Amino acid sequence: MTTLLLDGGPTAPDAPVTRTGGTPLAPTGTPWPTCATCTAPLQFLAQIHLGDLPGHTAPTPGVLALFMCANRPGQCEQWSPTAGGNLALLLPADHLEPVPAPHGTDPELLTLGAVRAAVPTPTPPPPGATVLGRLGGTPDWLQYDETPDCPTCTRPMTFTAELTEGPDPATAMNFGSGRAYSHTCTPCGRAALLWQC
Ligand SMILES: [Zn+2]
Ligand SMILES: [Zn+2]
Numbered sequence: 001m002t003t004l005l006l007d008g009g010p011t012a013p014d015a016p017v018t019r020t021g022g023t024p025l026a027p028t029g030t031p032w033p034t035c036a037t038c039t040a041p042l043q044f045l046a047q048i049h050l051g052d053l054p055g056h057t058a059p060t061p062g063v064l065a066l067f068m069c070a071n072r073p074g075q076c077e078q079w080s081p082t083a084g085g086n087l088a089l090l091l092p093a094d095h096l097e098p099v100p101a102p103h104g105t106d107p108e109l110l111t112l113g114a115v116r117a118a119v120p121t122p123t124p125p126p127p128g129a130t131v132l133g134r135l136g137g138t139p140d141w142l143q144y145d146e147t148p149d150c151p152t153c154t155r156p157m158t159f160t161a162e163l164t165e166g167p168d169p170a171t172a173m174n175f176g177s178g179r180a181y182s183h184t185c186t187p188c189g190r191a192a193l194l195w196q197c
Contacts, residue, residue: 001054001055001136002054002123002134002135002136003052003053003054003121003122003123003134003136004120004122004123004125004131004133004134005018005052005118005119005120005121005131005133005135005161005163006118006119006121006125006126006129006130006131006132007116007117007118007119007129007130007131007132007166008116008117008118008119009116009117010114010115010116011115011117012115013111013115014098015115016049016096017049017117017118018047018048018049018052018117018119018120019046019047019115019116019117019118020045020046020115020116020132020163020166020172021044021111021112021113021114021115022044022112022115023044023098023099023101024044024047024065024067024098024099025063025065025091025098025099026089026091026096026097026099027091027092027095028095028097031099032101032110033087033089035069035071035076035084035085036083036085037069037075037076037085038069038071038075040069040071040072040105040109041071041101041102041109042067042068042070042086042087043067043068043069043070043109043111044065044066044110044111044112045066045067045068045112045173045180046065046066046118046163047063047064047065048063048064048066048118048160048161048182049063049093050062050063050064050093050184051093052120052135053135053136053160054135054136054137055136061093061186062090062092062093063090063091063093063096064089064090064091064160064182064191065088065089065091066086066087066088066163066180066182067086067087067088067089067193068086068087068173068174068193069085069086070108070109070174071109078174078195079175079176079194079195079196079197080194081146081148081192081194082148082151082192086193086194087193088182088184088191088192088193089191090184090186090189090190090191112171112172112173113170113171114168114171114172116132116166118132118133120135130166130167131164132164133162133163133179133180134161134162135160135161136159136160137159139159139162139181140179141181141196142178142179142196143196146181146194146196147183148183148192148194150185150188150190152185152188152189152190153185153187153188155185157183157184157185157190157192158183158185158186159181159183160182160184161181161182162179162182163175163179163180163182164179164180165177165178175195175196175197176195177197178196179195179196179197180193180194180195181193181194181195
């Protein structure tokens with residue numbers, strides 16, 4: 001089963017919904033994450049409420065928070081699920097608050113230029129809808145199957161979300177005009193992000 005994510009237009013930067021852009025929400029005291037390759041603060045891309053996944057049942061399983069390095073485009077292996085140029089966090093669903101931005105960093109390196117709600121909708125999409133991605137089902141790989149193994153238990157991770165760059169290249173995520181894929185291992189609390197183009 002697949003749920004589509006449709007462009008719901010602008011939303012608040014700290015909206016507790018599935019969205020691209022804005023401010024990351026995380027448990028109190030969570031520091032803004034940094035690039036494992038160049039040490040600069042990562043750019044926040046998107047948050048995905050896993051309660052939006054098809055077939056999900058209570059309790060709400062959590063929130064997926066996706067980051068990528070915008071400091072040195074193309075030089076931190078941002079596409080790789082393991083190189084450290086991006087980060088996917090599996091967070092609890094409750095008691096999340098905005099993560100304070102690190103001082104002295106260009107805001108363009110920290111957040112996207114626009115905040116867009118990504119509204120979960122069953123397939124097929126209504127005519128004229130802009131699809132931002134999808135949840136569950138199987139990944140639509142642009143190249144080859146690149147399912148990552150969980151860094152904790154080494155088993156293949158579960159495909160969770162696929163994202164496209166969105167309708168406005170000036171303010172959107174940068175996947176080299178490709179698609180991003182996020183996988184999770186819920187028992188281990190791990191998540192991964194990679195993209196292909
Ligand atoms: Zn970097
Ligand atoms: Zn695992």
